[in-house]
Amino acid sequence: xxxxxxxxxxxxxxxxxxxxxxxxxxxxxxxxxxxxxxxxxxxxxxxxxxxxxxxxxxxxxxxxxxxxxxxxxxxxxxxxxxxxxxxxxxxxxxxxxxxxxxxxxxxxxxxxxxxxxxxxxxxxxxxxxxxxxxxxxxxxxxxxxxxxxxxxxxxxxxxxxxxxxxxxxxxxxxxxxxxxxxxxxxxxxxxxxxxxxxxxxxxxxxxxxxxxxxxxxxxxxxxxxxxxxxxxxxx
Numbered sequence: 001x002x003x004x005x006x007x008x009x010x011x012x013x014x015x016x017x018x019x020x021x022x023x024x025x026x027x028x029x030x031x032x033x034x035x036x037x038x039x040x041x042x043x044x045x046x047x048x049x050x051x052x053x054x055x056x057x058x059x060x061x062x063x064x065x066x067x068x069x070x071x072x073x074x075x076x077x078x079x080x081x082x083x084x085x086x087x088x089x090x091x092x093x094x095x096x097x098x099x100x101x102x103x104x105x106x107x108x109x110x111x112x113x114x115x116x117x118x119x120x121x122x123x124x125x126x127x128x129x130x131x132x133x134x135x136x137x138x139x140x141x142x143x144x145x146x147x148x149x150x151x152x153x154x155x156x157x158x159x160x161x162x163x164x165x166x167x168x169x170x171x172x173x174x175x176x177x178x179x180x181x182x183x184x185x186x187x188x189x190x191x192x193x194x195x196x197x198x199x200x201x202x203x204x205x206x207x208x209x210x211x212x213x214x215x216x217x218x219x220x221x222x223x224x225x226x227x228x229x230x231x232x233x234x235x
Contacts, residue, residue: 009227011180013057014050014219015202017194018043019186020210027210033078038212040082044090049216051097051131053223057176059104059134061194068138080114083137087117091124098130104172105139132176141196144172173198181226183219185211203229 018039025035043060050058062083068076094101101121107114148170152162168174178198182191187208191199205222207214
């Protein structure tokens with residue numbers, strides 16, 4: 001694919017709210033699970049494309065706390081099965097390609113087979129890391145901040161030592177830069193409790209394209225828009 005943007009100013013960290021799997025399934029007269037499967041397949045393509053164009057950090061909102069608690073059990077079970085299949089299929093490939101996977105969120109309440117599959121891919125040691133791939137599962141931005149505050153208190157940090165830099169070290173994304181660009185597919189114009197701390201200065205991009213249809217070309221278009229903006233970063 002020919003690049004349609006300036007490679008030198010590709011966002012180093014892109015975050016994506018992957019919305020629209022269920023609507024895509026309904027539009028195609030398919031079961032909801034098939035929409036999630038199509039979304040998972042598309043995610044694999046986007047991860048590969050991010051590697052090609054030089055993105056260093058990719059964070060995706062895969063399953064919010066509200067989603068996994070409130071969705072129908074059959075749908076959640078289908079999502080878990082797709083997740084396990086994807087992990088088993090991609091573990092060796094990601095190791096070879098230099099993709100390091102991180103989980104944002106609390107997966108301790110997930111079924112054992114899901115946790116075991118995730119732990120396997122999390123424990124891969126990279127020799128040539130090219131992309132940090134963060135997957136938000138059972139995640140909520142407010143819960144992440146509360147978790148950070150509790151850990152700061154537990155560690156006995158004096159109030160005078162608490163600042164933005166310290167709080168960032170207690171977040172799931174510790175050691176990674178904040179997102180430069182956040183993309184939401186599916187037509188909704190909100191961030192839905194996603195990376196509330198980290199998105200303070202991110203550029204926001206919303207598209208009506210449903211996630212399974214969000215192609216590499218669509219990502220390039222979002223990056224083009226990002227490059228046209230003047231980032232003031234609070235100045």
